[in-house]
Amino acid sequence: MAGDPPPPEIQIRVNSRKGGNMIHPVEVDSPVKPSPAAPTPPAHNQIAFTEIKHFKKCAAWLIPCFVVANVVMFIITMYVNDCPKNSLSCVARGLGRFSFQPLRENPLLGPSSSALEKMGALDVSKVVDKHQGWRLISCIWLHGGVFHLLANMLSLLFIGIRLEQEFGFVRIGLLYLISGFGGSLLSALFIQSNISVGASGALFGLLGGMLSELITNWTIYANKVATLLTLVVIIVINLAVGILPHVDNFAHLGGFASGFLLGFVFLIRPQFGWVSQRYGSPGHSSTSRPKFKMYQCILWVISLILLIAGLITGLVLLLRGVDLNDHCSWCHYMSCVPTSRWTCNTKPISCMSEQTGNQLSLTCSNNGKTNTYMSLNATASQIQGLCSQLCR
Numbered sequence: 096m097a098g099d100p101p102p103p104e105i106q107i108r109v110n111s112r113k114g115g116n117m118i119h120p121v122e123v124d125s126p127v128k129p130s131p132a133a134p135t136p137p138a139h140n141q142i143a144f145t146e147i148k149h150f151k152k153c154a155a156w157l158i159p160c161f162v163v164a165n166v167v168m169f170i171i172t173m174y175v176n177d178c179p180k181n182s183l184s185c186v187a188r189g190l191g192r193f194s195f196q197p198l199r200e201n202p203l204l205g206p207s208s209s210a211l212e213k214m215g216a217l218d219v220s221k222v223v224d225k226h227q228g229w230r231l232i233s234c235i236w237l238h239g240g241v242f243h244l245l246a247n248m249l250s251l252l253f254i255g256i257r258l259e260q261e262f263g264f265v266r267i268g269l270l271y272l273i274s275g276f277g278g279s280l281l282s283a284l285f286i287q288s289n290i291s292v293g294a295s296g297a298l299f300g301l302l303g304g305m306l307s308e309l310i311t312n313w314t315i316y317a318n319k320v321a322t323l324l325t326l327v328v329i330i331v332i333n334l335a336v337g338i339l340p341h342v343d344n345f346a347h348l349g350g351f352a353s354g355f356l357l358g359f360v361f362l363i364r365p366q367f368g369w370v371s372q373r374y375g376s377p378g379h380s381s382t383s384r385p386k387f388k389m390y391q392c393i394l395w396v397i398s399l400i401l402l403i404a405g406l407i408t409g410l411v412l413l414l415r416g417v418d419l420n421d422h423c424s425w426c427h428y429m430s431c432v433p434t435s436r437w438t439c440n441t442k443p444i445s446c447m448s449e450q451t452g453n454q455l456s457l458t459c460s461n462n463g464k465t466n467t468y469m470s471l472n473a474t475a476s477q478i479q480g481l482c483s484q485l486c487r
Contacts, residue, residue: 157264158255161271162248165294168236169205169244172214176206181476183468195240200483203240208290208483209476211237216290219283223416231283235275237292247294254301258362266361267301274300274354280409281349284419285426296346300354302330307358307398311391315364337430344430352405359398363391446482459486 170193177192178185186195186204195204212218215233222230238244259267278296306326309316316322330351337344365386387395412419420427447458455473458465464485473481 205240
């Protein structure tokens with residue numbers, strides 16, 4: 096009828112929270128009751144806005160739990176390390192068995208390589224020869240030192256909490272774990288002479304997920320180009336750090352690629368037309384609209400196929416003992432670029448030892464350096480720690 100009021104409509108507004116850059120559809124609720132003293136506003140202004148469930152913020156609890164788990168694992172690793180018992184010198188010896196290895200052995204203020212290996216560091220020989228595939232996951236909960244732990248956990252809190260609030264703990268938890276696995280897998284295929292630890296692959300997976308989320312949900316962002324450029328700059332800077340020595344950039348690249356593909360699968364949002372139709376009044380629209388746009392569905396299918404195929408192929412190659420460096424002569428430059436200030440030698444450290452009375456002589460097989468230590472019946476772990484210092 097011409098005199099009937101129009102049906103209520105779904106209103107769209109920009110989320111005004113600080114740092115927000117996303118447009119959220121809101122559901123029309125019951126009309127606002129005017130106060131007795133105030134004049135009655137026009138009918139079209141009597142609208143109360145409530146955020147609909149598809150865009151509702153979630154409480155973030157899983158990411159803080161991940162941070163606590165990483166900190167606890169570091170404390171346990173330091174307890175297992177027991178520097179005063181297994182090394183001739185320690186940093187912060189007053190901490191007892193929680194003291195750190197010498198800085199020449201571990202400049203990150205952390206445990207020895209042998210302690211990390213005991214706790215589940217990624218060691219390709221153990222994965223392939225001893226069928227310890229669990230190391231592909233356990234290594235992402237370990238860190239090489241205090242500085243390594245702080246950098247990763249601060250980044251995880253900064254990136255992860257926002258994503259968990261937007262998409263919930265299930266999707267972000269799976270994104271984090273699968274990306275970490277993907278990073279470990281690519282690292283194992285290229286770096287097979289040293290152990291690897293750290294949550295960096297999982298963190299880069301979150302960054303990759305943020306980028307694909309921006310692409311697949313392009314229409315709901317207000318400042319699209321600015322958001323894209325900011326995110327790309329952050330990703331490029333972090334990947335550039337990976338070309339420094341002793342940084343596993345293959346884990347970064349593998350985690351980023353996994354997270355980028357997973358973002359198209361896990362972080363897809365419904366289009367506004369479908370939301371408006373579902374939450375509007377029954378007579379709001381007579382045209383049925385799909386929940387997702389066609390390009391979103393295409394990206395979802397392609398990404399899922401590529402992800403599954405990539406992970407399966409990587410696992411098969413790893414378990415067959417394939418070293419991808421043999422098939423790609425330049426790929427090692429993606430993880431470390433040698434300069435006049437540093438080298439990219441990744442050969443395993445080894446030393447020749449000779450005990451004469453209370454004197455222990457060590458010769459590094461990597462650089463030929465020799466040193467003599469005053470030691471009586473040094474243990475194997477103590478000799479390994481001295482060898483690490485001598486060869487650096």
